[in-house]
Amino acid sequence: MPHDHHDHMSPSGHPYRPDDDHPLTYWQQMEIAVRELLIEKGVTTAQEISAQIDAMDARNPAQGAAVVARAWTDPAFRADLLQDASAATREMGFDIGPMRLIALENTADEHNVVVCTLCSCYPRNLLGLPPDWYKSRAYRSRTVKEPRKVLAEFGVTLPDTTTVRVHDSTADMRYVVIPARPAGTEGWSADALAALVTRDSMIGTGLPKSPDTA
Amino acid sequence: MENDKGPKGYHDVGGDPAGDIPMVDLPWLHWEKQVEAIRGLLGDGTRRIVSLDEVRRGFESFGVEKYNTLSFYRRRLAAMTDVLIEKGIVSRAELDEAIEAGTLRWTDVDTPP
DSSP: OTTSSOTTBOTTSOBOOOOOOOOOOHHHHHHHHHHHHHHHTTSSOHHHHHHHHHHHHHOOHHHHHHHHHHHHHOHHHHHHHHHOHHHHHHHTTOOOTTSEEEEEEOOSSEEEEEEOSSSOOOOHHHHOSOOHHHHSHHHHHHTTTOHHHHHHHTTOOOOTTSEEEEEEOBTTEEEEEEOOOOTTOTTOOHHHHHTTOOHHHHHTSSOOOOTTTO | OEETTEEOOTTOOTTOOOOOOOOOOOOOOHHHHHHHHHHHHHTSTTTOSSOHHHHHHHHTTSOHHHHHHSOHHHHHHHHHHHHHHHTTSSOHHHHHHHHHHHHHHHHGGGSOO
């Protein structure tokens, strides 16, 4: 009777998950203190903070994937996007804020990769949160010095004949990579193509998924 | 390292020697989202109290030790709080008092009902 009368097992036979309650850190207490003081002073409200979090949660790489897929299927949009990515993505309905967004197109001869050496600037309003490694000191330090090695660690090995361009972001100027459209996707709809576009492929540390796996 | 623009800031890490890139995606914790949400609201067009540039200036000047030991959202919260105090929106005394009150509130909950 392996599942009976065992303190660490639920009636379904799975182990209980341990409680995740531990004391708040100093910084968590600081966040509560700042938030409550700002609400008390009428600078903001709990409702506004909640709505802001909802908006942040709604941003994700699928937004960028829709932009990429449209660039692959709509030549006029592609031209607009490469000309002024802020305006082109706003026209698609994305609230990308005041920053200048620049689209970088990968081709057969050129691969683009994005970093922010000074901070961790990232087109959050289009792609959502940056991955943790993007904010890491190692990625920020090394990508500008040994990009091919960094890319290889992400599983992207490029022939020597491919030019690698590294783009260092700033708070006011952020980038999105338009990866090269995978071969074998002729005639695909924009929606089907968007499913191939990964977050990392829009940073340059990845490639789109192969159509065989989709 | 120095050039004609003067010494390099400690946040200016491009090209520095560094080890392996940590290939892990950590969850976005709720208190971190709150920090981000508050910063966004404080910098929006209706308030313009704390801009992103001011937060950056804060953690790019609050000392290398703090910069190197605090996590991303701790850095942002520390810098944002410094700007709020600098501008007189909240005082250090008010904050200390609120943290103290919070500590009491959150440590008292272990008593069974």
